[in-house]
Amino acid sequence: MEYRFSDKLAALKPSAIREIFKSLTDPEIIAFAAGNPAPESFPVEEMAEISARIYKEMPVTALQYGTTEGYTPLRKAIAERQKKKFGIGIFPEDGRSFSDTTVIVSGGNQGLELACKAFCNEGDVVVCEDPSFIGALNSFRSNGAVTLGVPLREDGIDTEALENLLKTERRAKLLYVIPTFQNPSGITTSLEKRKEIYRIALKYGVMILEDNPYGELRFAGTEVPTIKSMDTEGIVIYCSSFSKILSSGMRVGYLTAPEEAMQKIVVAKQVEDVHTNMFFQILCFRYMTEKNFDGHIADVRGIYRKKCAHMLACLDEYLPAELKYTRPEGGLFVWCTLPDKIKMDEYVKRCLARRLALVPGSAFTPVQGAPCNSVRMSYSTENDERIERGCRIMGEVAREMLDE
């Protein structure tokens, strides 16, 4: 049988990260490549305790079909918390021209994919930061959308280049940004640039898809308001998730968007998986309302504060000055840019030969095959000793290549 596959998946390679992730089952390899949260961040005992009560108190609700929009108490709890903590969401009682609604999705990645499905025809353009999150890029591509990149600077996307692109790009439908502790760069977009991004998107009639999976994980610097909190016109779809604060394996995320846009997104979700796992939706709700949710998040932040500080100290010690890397104020990632003399692919290969896994930066370019001489590192899953060893390998390989 010769299979005739659809065109939109033809160009789509399995995610480089996922493939590397599979190889990471080898415990000898130091996993700077993983994007997994720290396993010690999962509140196992509390989740077990809540689970036992769900089986006792509401087993049928937890095990039966639910509505596509998600478990209503969880949707409300998220909406209220976001409003209070981040100023996100226009409520009906705010008396604006639109109101926002929050729905549950099966992990943040599904939220991004659904937003694209709701808005993009084949050939439509999603404008992305360059570099950007590979999972999102592939989700956009799987809908036949074309991903274009705008360079990411130290304080966020190059807004001048963004405006120039939107002036001429008639097929742009979505602007995808991760303004806080960006994946893969660790960069946080400044307040000024966030305002400018909002202004430009509004001017050119492009929806903003704001992805904020790491927003709760600030361990240094000061909070910057989300773009969604500035959304007076209903042009921002906001996506976040419990993956980095409770559990990634349960696949529970959420979207907040104007009611009218959300209706389409809900239809798009219904035809994918009908609804998200009910049991864990209830578990998230109970965790938020019955446990010390903010206290737990503070603990998780503490874990990453330590790990990141340790990685940065090791990089400072071991890397030659020619290698430049970001100093994130939160999240999971450091982005290291190599000097021209060190070719990224070869660097990644030599590090892997010494049992250190990095993600090649080329995985994150919106335009496939575009040049990129950087690598992504995560400090989330390894212990101090292995983080130091990994940084030492990075330094040794770099020196070796600089000397050749």
Place this chain on the structure above:
Amino acid sequence: MEYRFSDKLAALKPSAIREIFKSLTDPEIIAFAAGNPAPESFPVEEMAEISARIYKEMPVTALQYGTTEGYTPLRKAIAERQKKKFGIGIFPEDGRSFSDTTVIVSGGNQGLELACKAFCNEGDVVVCEDPSFIGALNSFRSNGAVTLGVPLREDGIDTEALENLLKTERRAKLLYVIPTFQNPSGITTSLEKRKEIYRIALKYGVMILEDNPYGELRFAGTEVPTIKSMDTEGIVIYCSSFSKILSSGMRVGYLTAPEEAMQKIVVAKQVEDVHTNMFFQILCFRYMTEKNFDGHIADVRGIYRKKCAHMLACLDEYLPAELKYTRPEGGLFVWCTLPDKIKMDEYVKRCLARRLALVPGSAFTPVQGAPCNSVRMSYSTENDERIERGCRIMGEVAREMLDE
């Protein structure tokens, strides 16, 4: 803001069943419309016991990211059980020209959607039984595929009409069938017709998508081999799920398909939800291997045997002879066809006014707006007294309309 949505979702209405499902929160309404499994079929205590042990014994695996293909021990357990019980799956050691592989999906519906995404470009055709499962129809449409129907007879799809259609329909990529206890009709396709379906699909180079969510729920008659069990050439994608035998709310299903086709499907899944809830994948594995899985399924079968027999007895008693209905040997659904004099939409409306919810058959036509004078009833969630009351209402409204 005037939103510019994608074309492929434009024509897609929220599923009639889902919308009715929302209205079913009113306990006064008798829910023949629901497709939910019987709540008493969930093995709550055993699931609670397994869950507690997962948190104790392997919390990190259960709460951390997993691979897109699914939890390996579960994939193996399903593959082995299918092989033993249903003769499904070509293994590498079988030494054939291809081998099958099994992956976990987030409910059967996702499996159907992914198969379509992997094979269909916009405008490609999915040939379906008429009537067919609305969730699948909408999933196909959401990928821009065109759904066409071939009449379903008492013993399965009209194979002559199928062959005539495929002779001329060059854009047909998939043939979607639910051969066992079909949704919505309750009809089981005969062995002869299954062979004929396989022959025709092979001849015209069309992949078969065999959906079998109810296959374990036979409570009368004798087992008929699946089409997948006849698949010597690698043209069948087989889809099933735990929704009707363990829990629907957990969203765990599976696909078995030739390795080469599955690679595309896995890429398609990766860009949707990365992977299926890990905790419940482990739970399914443990349930299958540590509990009396076959014994539990026998119990579930017993529940539906009783409920179905009761509904059929009530229909026999209360319905005028002009109404014809199927007598399923398994599954959840009865399909009732009205005489011309009774207009289906008005019938459904009048039943609802008397607090009985039925699904209008028009929801299930592959070609939207095609005529259909039938309704779908499920006996799965109501108790004996309410089943009888519902059937009495059906009879009363029918007589009233026949007499007008």
